[in-house]
Amino acid sequence: MPKVLMTFPEGKFKVLTMSYDDGKAADRKLVNTFNKNGIKGTFHINSGLLGTGDRIPGEEIAQLYRNHEVSTHTVTHPTIARSPKEQLIEEFVEDRKNLEKIVGYTVRGSSYPNGSYSSFIKNLLPYLGIEYSRTVNSTGNFAMPDDFLEWNPTCHHNRDLMKIAEDFVNLHKKQYLYMMYVWGHSYEFDNDQNWHVIEDFCEYIGNREDIWYATNIEIVDYVKAFQHLKFSADSHFVYNPSAMSVWLSVDEKIVEVKGGEQVELTKKTTALL
Incomplete structure (x- = not known):
C-alpha cells in the first residue's frame, strides 16, 4: 500500500491566511499591502453599517476586495451569544444576502462579532449557509483546525507577529501541514501608529515559493475536496x-x-x- 498524504496545492505544506474585521477605511491601505506581497485575506463585513462613520461604502466593496474574500460579520455587529435565535437568523442571512448582491458570489464564511458565540450558534450556522467562523482565541501554533465553525487563529497581529512569522518560515518537516492564521482590525494600525508591523511582516513572509497564500474559504474548500x-x-x-x-x-x-x-x-x- 502506498503512503498517501494530503498536501496543499502544488505539493506545498504551509499556508498563510489573514482575517480582518469590520470593513473600515484602513482596509484600503491593508489591502494594498497584501496585494504588493502576494498575500490573500478574508474581510468580515457588517452590511448594515456600510458607509457609516469611517466604514467602506457598499459601492467600493467589490472592487477593493476583488483579490480577497468578503465574509459575514452579521448585519449590525451584536453580541450574538445574548441574542434570540430569531435575531441570529436575520443577522447572518440578511448579511449574506446584502453582501452577495455586492460581490456577486456566494458568501459562506463568518467571524464572530465581539468574539461572541455558543454551541447553539455553532450548530445553527450550517443551516444558514455558513461553513466556517473565526473566533478571537489565538492558539500561538500552526495546527490545522478540526472544527471550522470554531476556527481559532494563530495570533493577533499585535502579539509577537514577526517572531511567529520567523518560526513559520523556518518550518521544514513535510510530514505535517502548517497554517499561520493572523487576525485583527485594520484601524488598529492607525490607532497604535504601527503600520510598520504589518508592512514588515508582509514584506518578510510574502511572495515565497513554499507558502500557499489563501483566503479562509479557499482553505475550507480545499480540505473538503480532499475529504x-x-x-x-x-x-x-x-x-x-x-x-x-x-x-x-x-x-x-x-x-x-x-x-x-x-x-x-x-x-x-x-x-x-
Missing part, C-alpha cells in the same frame, strides 16, 4: 468527484488529482518539482 476523494481500498488509485484539483504526496512524490479524474497512484506519475 471527498474516493480512494480504492488499497489506496492504489483515487477518484476526485469535485471540480478542483487536489495534490497528494504518494511515497514522497507529489501527484495532482484533477477534478473529475481518476488517477493511478502506484504507477509512474510525473512529480511536481
Whole structure:
C-alpha cells in the first residue's frame, strides 16, 4: 500500500491566511499591502453599517476586495451569544444576502462579532449557509483546525507577529501541514501608529515559493475536496468527484488529482518539482 498524504496545492505544506474585521477605511491601505506581497485575506463585513462613520461604502466593496474574500460579520455587529435565535437568523442571512448582491458570489464564511458565540450558534450556522467562523482565541501554533465553525487563529497581529512569522518560515518537516492564521482590525494600525508591523511582516513572509497564500474559504474548500476523494481500498488509485484539483504526496512524490479524474497512484506519475 502506498503512503498517501494530503498536501496543499502544488505539493506545498504551509499556508498563510489573514482575517480582518469590520470593513473600515484602513482596509484600503491593508489591502494594498497584501496585494504588493502576494498575500490573500478574508474581510468580515457588517452590511448594515456600510458607509457609516469611517466604514467602506457598499459601492467600493467589490472592487477593493476583488483579490480577497468578503465574509459575514452579521448585519449590525451584536453580541450574538445574548441574542434570540430569531435575531441570529436575520443577522447572518440578511448579511449574506446584502453582501452577495455586492460581490456577486456566494458568501459562506463568518467571524464572530465581539468574539461572541455558543454551541447553539455553532450548530445553527450550517443551516444558514455558513461553513466556517473565526473566533478571537489565538492558539500561538500552526495546527490545522478540526472544527471550522470554531476556527481559532494563530495570533493577533499585535502579539509577537514577526517572531511567529520567523518560526513559520523556518518550518521544514513535510510530514505535517502548517497554517499561520493572523487576525485583527485594520484601524488598529492607525490607532497604535504601527503600520510598520504589518508592512514588515508582509514584506518578510510574502511572495515565497513554499507558502500557499489563501483566503479562509479557499482553505475550507480545499480540505473538503480532499475529504471527498474516493480512494480504492488499497489506496492504489483515487477518484476526485469535485471540480478542483487536489495534490497528494504518494511515497514522497507529489501527484495532482484533477477534478473529475481518476488517477493511478502506484504507477509512474510525473512529480511536481
